Amino acid sequence: MRSTDQIMHKAAWLYYMHGLRQDEVAKQLNISRASIATYLRRAREIGIVNISTSTQLFSDDVLARKLEDALSLDAVWIVPEDRLAIDPAAEMPVVAAAVFLELINKGDRIGVAWGRTVYHLADIMPYADLQGVTVVQLCGNLGAPYNYRPDQCTTEIGRRLNAEGINLYAPLVLSSERLASDLRNEPVIREQLASIADCQLVLYSVGGIESDSHLVRCGALTAEEMQALGESGAGGVIAGQVIDHEGRWLDCPHNRRCISADLEIIRTIPKRMMVVEEDSKFQPLVAAIKGGFVSHLVVTHSMALRLLARWEAEAPRRG
Amino acid sequence: MRSTDQIMHKAAWLYYMHGLRQDEVAKQLNISRASIATYLRRAREIGIVNISTSTQLFSDDVLARKLEDALSLDAVWIVPEDRLAIDPAAEMPVVAAAVFLELINKGDRIGVAWGRTVYHLADIMPYADLQGVTVVQLCGNLGAPYNYRPDQCTTEIGRRLNAEGINLYAPLVLSSERLASDLRNEPVIREQLASIADCQLVLYSVGGIESDSHLVRCGALTAEEMQALGESGAGGVIAGQVIDHEGRWLDCPHNRRCISADLEIIRTIPKRMMVVEEDSKFQPLVAAIKGGFVSHLVVTHSMALRLLARWEAEAPRRG
DNA sequence: ATAGGTCTTTGACTTTTGTCAGCGTTCGTG
DNA sequence: CACGAACGCTGACAAAAGTCAAAGACCTAT
Numbered sequence: 001m002r003s004t005d006q007i008m009h010k011a012a013w014l015y016y017m018h019g020l021r022q023d024e025v026a027k028q029l030n031i032s033r034a035s036i037a038t039y040l041r042r043a044r045e046i047g048i049v050n051i052s053t054s055t056q057l058f059s060d061d062v063l064a065r066k067l068e069d070a071l072s073l074d075a076v077w078i079v080p081e082d083r084l085a086i087d088p089a090a091e092m093p094v095v096a097a098a099v100f101l102e103l104i105n106k107g108d109r110i111g112v113a114w115g116r117t118v119y120h121l122a123d124i125m126p127y128a129d130l131q132g133v134t135v136v137q138l139c140g141n142l143g144a145p146y147n148y149r150p151d152q153c154t155t156e157i158g159r160r161l162n163a164e165g166i167n168l169y170a171p172l173v174l175s176s177e178r179l180a181s182d183l184r185n186e187p188v189i190r191e192q193l194a195s196i197a198d199c200q201l202v203l204y205s206v207g208g209i210e211s212d213s214h215l216v217r218c219g220a221l222t223a224e225e226m227q228a229l230g231e232s233g234a235g236g237v238i239a240g241q242v243i244d245h246e247g248r249w250l251d252c253p254h255n256r257r258c259i260s261a262d263l264e265i266i267r268t269i270p271k272r273m274m275v276v277e278e279d280s281k282f283q284p285l286v287a288a289i290k291g292g293f294v295s296h297l298v299v300t301h302s303m304a305l306r307l308l309a310r311w312e313a314e315a316p317r318r319g
Numbered sequence: 320m321r322s323t324d325q326i327m328h329k330a331a332w333l334y335y336m337h338g339l340r341q342d343e344v345a346k347q348l349n350i351s352r353a354s355i356a357t358y359l360r361r362a363r364e365i366g367i368v369n370i371s372t373s374t375q376l377f378s379d380d381v382l383a384r385k386l387e388d389a390l391s392l393d394a395v396w397i398v399p400e401d402r403l404a405i406d407p408a409a410e411m412p413v414v415a416a417a418v419f420l421e422l423i424n425k426g427d428r429i430g431v432a433w434g435r436t437v438y439h440l441a442d443i444m445p446y447a448d449l450q451g452v453t454v455v456q457l458c459g460n461l462g463a464p465y466n467y468r469p470d471q472c473t474t475e476i477g478r479r480l481n482a483e484g485i486n487l488y489a490p491l492v493l494s495s496e497r498l499a500s501d502l503r504n505e506p507v508i509r510e511q512l513a514s515i516a517d518c519q520l521v522l523y524s525v526g527g528i529e530s531d532s533h534l535v536r537c538g539a540l541t542a543e544e545m546q547a548l549g550e551s552g553a554g555g556v557i558a559g560q561v562i563d564h565e566g567r568w569l570d571c572p573h574n575r576r577c578i579s580a581d582l583e584i585i586r587t588i589p590k591r592m593m594v595v596e597e598d599s600k601f602q603p604l605v606a607a608i609k610g611g612f613v614s615h616l617v618v619t620h621s622m623a624l625r626l627l628a629r630w631e632a633e634a635p636r637r638g
Numbered sequence: 639a640t641a642g643g644t645c646t647t648t649g650a651c652t653t654t655t656g657t658c659a660g661c662g663t664t665c666g667t668g
Numbered sequence: 669c670a671c672g673a674a675c676g677c678t679g680a681c682a683a684a685a686g687t688c689a690a691a692g693a694c695c696t697a698t
Contacts (some may be wrong), residue, residue, distance in 0.1 A: 032649075035646075041686085050371045057329060352654095360656085642696090647693085650687100
């Protein structure tokens with residue numbers, strides 16, 4: 001520990017745990033109050049000091065309870081679109097990050113997929129000091145029109161949480177099924193994909209199948225290919241892989257050429273946290289939920305209403 | 320949720336998660352800034368907002384590493400007695416409380432014993448919002464010369480953590496072995512004692528066997544009885560029960576008349592956090608460590624030095 | 639040895655936050 | 669329905685925290 005880190009720790013301890021004022025801390029440590037203020041800010045930024053707020057505000061809600069019951073989910077958080085005059089688009093990642101942090105336990109292994117949503121989340125993720133946590137990349141890499149590529153995203157989340165980040169050094173999609181299969185069987189990659197089963201928590205969103213969807217924009221698929229997939233029953237995208245409307249892995253060239261977490265394995269992970277920002281992802285989300293990819297859900301108020309209506313419409317048919 | 324709680328949550332969210340200033344929050348929620356300040360203080364007090372500082376300052380230390388290695392402990396925290404001009408006696412419970420909170424995971428079941436130390440800890444324990452946590456009482460009740468009796472102590476810790484507190488409705492010591500045995504077999508009590516095996520974490524200190532020790536002061540034993548125990552090999556007290564110098568349960572009238580957690584069960588709990596405030600407890604602590612009752616240890620610097628010296632003195636004999 | 643760079647520290651100033659008496663509202667009670 | 673207690677809210681002031689330019693410390697390369 002550097003000596004300035006030591007001072008920062010001491011300052012943080014005296015200020016936050018003992019409740020001394022900055023000038024009192026300054027007197028204790030024999031440096032100016034201005035310095036103390038600087039150290040404290042750094043301690044907060046680095047995650048030495050953790051300030052967290054319960055996300056109860058978003059989960060304590062009649063609609064959330066109803067959704068949990070109707071869709072058999074473990075927990076639902078609903079982001080209001082009207083009440084607070086905060087920009088709802090900016091609010092979603094903040095809520096998601098807070099929920100994510102709440103779901104992490106010390107020593108956990110956490111899988112993260114990639115997409116606009118996860119990228120946004122990484123970008124505003126607060127710093128924390130979660131020693132013993134490992135963040136693993138669920139899907140292969142690809143070029144991206146954002147600041148972070150998938151591997152950078154995993155690394156960034158790991159960095160901010162003071163956790164270990166493990167990258168998957170393979171492309172998301174290969175040009176031939178043969179190569180994809182060979183690569184999946186490479187010991188390094190195979191072990192890494194298998195180790196995803198040890199995760200206690202995964203974080204992802206669901207991708208749409210429109211011609212301007214994420215996979216298309218990142219160049220993994222052409223608009224035509226995507227459209228063809230849509231016509232042959234594609235319902236959404238999970239960790240780079242296409243699923244049908246019931247959430248089953250779709251047997252298609254793209255999926256066969258894909259290096260990503262086994263969907264069967266993902267389903268067995270205890271906490272599967274899904275964040276959906278855009279209302280346009282209703283159909284894909286329904287598919288993901290039906291496929292068992294969701295145990296913890298963060299959605300907008302209007303999306304929650306639509307989901308509930310959908311399940312209530314189906315309920316009579318079942319019961 | 321009361322509407323004022325709702326406002327408090329919103330204020331806390333906007334202030335701590337979005338980083339708005341109090342006046343901005345006030346404008347958002349259409350109330351005066353002074354009220355916001357009040358809400359925020361309440362949110363902190365209640366544990367809606369959690370501010371925690373890493374205890375690294377106390378564990379990141381050469382001596383701590385050495386102790387962990389020498390005594391095969393999972394983690395050691397050392398409270399300095401000189402560096403910070405904070406009263407060391409007051410510092411110990413603060414460190415212990417922070418460590419305790421760090422060791423808790425969501426959903427855990429936690430056993431707490433009772434003694435001066437645990438009482439001090441309960442008294443300064445910060446408020447937190449650990450839903451799904453259960454705090455169980457490890458040992459029976461007895462009158463106490465402190466503010467809290469064992470059951471109140473459990474309840475108080477539970478209350479502050481927003482966790483469920485489960486009390487053991489039995490006295491610590493009974494007048495006859497027969498009655499103690501019968502009571503232990505009462506379904507309610509038996510189940511509760513058995514359920515201690517499900518704990519992921521226990522918190523306790525170790526008791527001394529001097530004639531002014533805790534058990535004597537609380538009236539569980541007379542000074543003469545305690546002295547006799549000392550002469551027949553008693554080394555310390557764990558959860559109200561006397562152990563010998565090697566940390567084994569001592570077969571004595573007191574132990575046979577005692578209602579408390581089975582020591583065998585305690586040894587199997589993964590995280591066994593021990594806090595020792597007084598340097599006079601050196602011998603009992605040695606017994607507790609030898610008996611396998613400690614995996615996480617919080618001690619003073621001088622106690623750490625004595626422990627290390629003791630183990631280093633023994634090492635040559637073993638190796 | 640020294641010039642030039644980076645990182646710390648500080649005093650002085652500004653902004654933000656904490657506090658508290660007093661006012662208004664609500665709610666339970668006689 | 670009137671009364672008082674309890675609670676929430678506010679404005680004004682006091683206290684504490686944040687900020688920043690400038691000075692100083694420290695390191696490195698010439």
